[in-house]
Amino acid sequence: MRWERARRGRAGGSAAPSRRVALDRIQNLLQAGGFEQAEAEARALAASSRTRGDGPDLISWPARSLAAGAAVAHGRGAELLPELDTLIKELRQTTGADRQLLLAVRSNRAAVLVQQDRHTEAEAEAMDILRGTTRIAHLTEVWRIELNALTNLAAALNGQGRYEEAEAIARGNLPRADGPAAFLHCALVRSLNGQKRYGEALAEARRYTPAGGRTASGTLGIVTARALHGLGRRDEAEAAAREALTACEQSLHPAHPRIKEARTLLAHITAEGPTPE
Structure with a gap:
């Protein structure tokens, strides 16, 4: 979201134009997947705001919120919960x-x-x-x-395990989704996998592939691999799981839970051995 209210401030206060520009820059970095740089710049801006004695609503709160959001998207959510x-x-x-x-x-x-x-x-x-x-x-x-x-x-x-409810929410809101579309779409595919409707899940995964950027790395690959595995197409499932794991490892922090999910799925698929000839 854009921090319009933070820019204007409250009780007639206002932030310096240069720092409003800085907030915009951080927001754009975050949306582009520049998690590390976005977090670093946001934390520096928040510290600068405290030094200047600004009210927290002008710069500090939005900057700290952006810093936390960047860290969560990167995969360091567990350590960020207290913050x-x-x-x-x-x-x-x-x-x-x-x-x-x-x-x-x-x-x-x-x-x-x-x-x-x-x-x-x-x-x-x-x-x-x-x-x-x-x-x-x-x-x-x-x-x-x-x-x-x-x-x-x-x-x-x-x-x-409440897959039918998840499916209803995803189907009902995907048509109007924008930024969150990649995750909402994957939630739909995951709900179909959960109901063992693997053919529908695979068709949905391949029908609609919203851009999710670095934040969504590996999400579609994981649910696609699960659908393929459910259909007994083990070699394809393994390839999809390996691709998803590579995407996660290249784009996300090593602590991101999605990396563990991809590794666990790949281990489960490969443990069954090669597909019978």
């Missing part, structure tokens, strides 16, 4: 449209909970975020936060 919790606690004092920043940070926390297989907690967090977007929808743009919450909700439901 996210602290930032969420501070942002609870915001009101009105300024609550969009709180909801965005909570969306990152929900994503980390999904990564850690804390699916019931992730479901509760996503549902509360959706209620929060409803309360401020008349004040500011919230569609991207809403779609992120729905994507995390679908992932949490898949993690609990």
